[in-house]
Amino acid sequence: xxxxxxxxxIATPDKISxxxxxxxSRFSEAGGWQDKQLANTYYDTENxxxxxxxxxxxIRQDGDKYIQSVKSAGRVVGGLFQRxxxxxxxxSKELDLQAVVEPYLMILLEEAEEEDGPxxxxxxxxxxxxQIFVTEGESQIEIxxxxxxxxxxxxxxxxxxxxxxxxxxEPAALFTLCQELIEKFGLVxxxxxxxxxxxxxxxxxxxxxxxxxxxxxxxxxxxxAAFETIAHKGLGHxxxxxxxxxREVTIDNVMQLNRALMFMQHMYSxxxxxxxxxxxxxxxxxxxxxxxxxxxxxxxxxxxxxxxxGKLYGFNYSELEGFEQGLRKAFKRESSQxxxxxxxxxxxxxxxxFSRWLYLKEWRLAFKEGGGQRLKKEIYPFAIRQLQxxxxxxxxxxxxxxxxxxxxxxxxxxxxxxxxxxGLFFGSLFxxxxxxxxxxxxxxxxxxxxxxxxxxxxxxxxKTEDRVDERLERTEKDILDALVTMRTRALxxxxxxx
Numbered sequence: 001x002x003x004x005x006x007x008x009x010i011a012t013p014d015k016i017s018x019x020x021x022x023x024x025s026r027f028s029e030a031g032g033w034q035d036k037q038l039a040n041t042y043y044d045t046e047n048x049x050x051x052x053x054x055x056x057x058x059i060r061q062d063g064d065k066y067i068q069s070v071k072s073a074g075r076v077v078g079g080l081f082q083r084x085x086x087x088x089x090x091x092s093k094e095l096d097l098q099a100v101v102e103p104y105l106m107i108l109l110e111e112a113e114e115e116d117g118p119x120x121x122x123x124x125x126x127x128x129x130x131q132i133f134v135t136e137g138e139s140q141i142e143i144x145x146x147x148x149x150x151x152x153x154x155x156x157x158x159x160x161x162x163x164x165x166x167x168x169x170e171p172a173a174l175f176t177l178c179q180e181l182i183e184k185f186g187l188v189x190x191x192x193x194x195x196x197x198x199x200x201x202x203x204x205x206x207x208x209x210x211x212x213x214x215x216x217x218x219x220x221x222x223x224x225a226a227f228e229t230i231a232h233k234g235l236g237h238x239x240x241x242x243x244x245x246x247r248e249v250t251i252d253n254v255m256q257l258n259r260a261l262m263f264m265q266h267m268y269s270x271x272x273x274x275x276x277x278x279x280x281x282x283x284x285x286x287x288x289x290x291x292x293x294x295x296x297x298x299x300x301x302x303x304x305x306x307x308x309x310g311k312l313y314g315f316n317y318s319e320l321e322g323f324e325q326g327l328r329k330a331f332k333r334e335s336s337q338x339x340x341x342x343x344x345x346x347x348x349x350x351x352x353x354f355s356r357w358l359y360l361k362e363w364r365l366a367f368k369e370g371g372g373q374r375l376k377k378e379i380y381p382f383a384i385r386q387l388q389x390x391x392x393x394x395x396x397x398x399x400x401x402x403x404x405x406x407x408x409x410x411x412x413x414x415x416x417x418x419x420x421x422x423g424l425f426f427g428s429l430f431x432x433x434x435x436x437x438x439x440x441x442x443x444x445x446x447x448x449x450x451x452x453x454x455x456x457x458x459x460x461x462x463k464t465e466d467r468v469d470e471r472l473e474r475t476e477k478d479i480l481d482a483l484v485t486m487r488t489r490a491l492x493x494x495x496x497x498x
Contacts, residue, residue, distance in 0.1 A: 006165035007178045009187040013160055016145050019185055020130065023143055026180075027134040034132070038062055038148075040125040042198055043095060045116035051203070053108050056195045057119060059093055066090040070105045071195075095119065123152040123198040127159050136177055139169025143177075150194060152201040159194065162187060175356040182348050189348045189355075191239045200247070209252055212237055212263055214427040214435075223382055224361075224375040227271050230425050231358055234264040242342065249335035251308075254301035261291055266421040270386055274374045279366030283357060286350040293341045297334040303327055306454040307461075313451075315458055315472055323461055383426035387497050390419045398487050406456070406480060409449045416446050434496040441490040448486060452479045 011019065020033065039061040044050045050057055056071040070086045086102045097119075100106045113119065127148020134141050144163040149156050162181065164174050181187050192200075215233050217226050238260035244253045264287060268280055304327050307320065341347055356362065364372060374382075397412050398404065420442060427435050455476050462469060 005171055006163055007174050008190045009162040009178065009181060010190045011160050011162050011187055013147065015185050016147060016160065019162060020145060022184065023132060030132055030134045033130050036062055036129045038127055038129050042122045042195055043119040044122040045112055045119055047116050048203060049112040049116040051199055053112060055108055059095060061093060066093050068096065068099060070100055072105060123150065123202050125150045125159065125194045125198060136173040139173035140167040141165065141173060141177060142167055150198050150201065152198060155201050157197060157201060172360060175352065179349065179352060182345050182352065186345050188343050189351055192243050209256060210240055212259060212424060214424050217379060217426065217428050219378065219380040219429050221379045222376055223274055223379045226379040230267050234260055234267060237263065245339065249339065251301050251305050254297060255305065257294065258298050262417055263421055266418045269418065270422060270425065275363050276366040279363045283354055286353060290347065290350060294338060297338045300327055300331045300334055303457065304331060306457045309454050310458045317462060320461055380429055383429055384497055386422055387426060390422055391495060394419060395491060399491065406452060409483060410453060413449050420446065430496050438493050438496045441493055445486045445490055448479055448483055452476060
């Protein structure tokens with residue numbers, strides 16, 4: 001079983017000819033281009049059990065050859081794909097699962113059929129591939145230009161992609177070439193495979209939002225391994241919702257993108273004592289610019305969300321209908337602008353920069369010879385210190401006064417979110433049941449402060465309409481009273497890391 005490493009870029013048909021000409025000129029000593037017409041059939045069970053297991057099963061017709069491929073779940077860093085792949089040539093286009101020789105993949109395929117019945121064709125991809133093999137330094141790279149379509153029943157979606165696959169050598173060469181293509185042709189990184197796009201046509205959208213969960217670490221994990229795992233978790237959440245945004249911009253998708261940004265900002269802050277500041281400065285600058293371009297859309301989405309949540313609690317006002325309509329028009333406008341920003345070279349170069357930095361572990365370059373020893377140590381003691389430090393900070397701010405005002409709670413809310421994220425970073429190192437019980441008290445406290453903030457927004461909006469609702473103000477007072485009990489109980493609870 002081989003490891004496939006590739007970067008995928010979205011292009012437009014009018015650019016393909018220019019890209020091909022540029023590549024030929026850039027790598028004048030390379031061999032010629034080869035054209036292949038590739039017909040692919042993807043298979044799954046009735047209820048897409050393979051998809052659930054993150055397994056891809058495909059037969060590709062390449063001329064007179066039939067190639068059966070099984071791809072297991074891998075990791076996508078920006079537009080860089082790294083995954084396990086098993087391929088075998090078949091005598092015909094008939095599927096042959098007995099030909100899969102990798103034991104782990106074979107077990108998964110058997111389990112899927114036992115649970116959900118036999119596999120059958122799910123969708124097709126057909127495209128013309130123009131490919132060339134080039135040499136960049138000591139590395140050999142396959143460049144493929146794919147034009148065609150994805151088909152599911154009567155639904156058809158165009159394919160126009162540039163794929164760079166590392167055949168041998170160092171992955172840095174892929175990033176270098178990818179950067180040139182983005183700068184030269186304004187191409188867009190794509191973290192979605194053709195198979196994912198096919199499934200998006202054949203599957204109903206999930207009604208459930210994907211949430212950021214506890215990061216899976218072990219007590220023996222090094223600090224560096226923990227940092228990488230946490231970074232991949234945050235980037236994965238961002239990429240997932242960027243894909244959703246490109247299909248449809250919704251309030252929930254915007255809020256989850258903001259969640260990913262917070263998660264990564266907290267990650268930088270937590271690991272700052274271990275990684276030199278100058279190794280993080282350019283990345284933090286990149287994410288600040290992304291955040292700036294996202295800020296207007298986020299503000300409008302938050303305000304619409306606050307109005308919607310208020311309605312769930314019975315705070316529905318006809319006076320605010322015009323105000324809400326204005327927000328929805330602004331949301332549509334800001335959504336369009338942000339989606340266009342996602343296509344810009346500025347955004348895609350920043351995402352590529354972060355992907356390269358993470359995949360190649362470029363923070364190591366910031367250490368002098370023999371440095372970085374703290375990153376080689378086990379994460380467990382560091383996690384204890386971080387959790388304990390956050391608890392001291394909470395006690396200092398939430399017990400310093402007999403009574404806390406609404407402004408006291410709202411001012412401390414960002415630190416509360418940071419505290420909850422630190423719990424996600426390191427929570428898997430501790431007993432799960434005790435951790436969940438302890439964490440839930442703080443989650444409930446944060447939810448109440450958020451509700452307070454939402455109702456405060458509605459109250460301010462009503463005042464602009466010369467209307468004050470006494471029931472609304474009374475509810476805010478009730479929340480403030482409840483917060484006293486909630487924070488007292490949360491602070492009395494024994495921490496799960498002690």
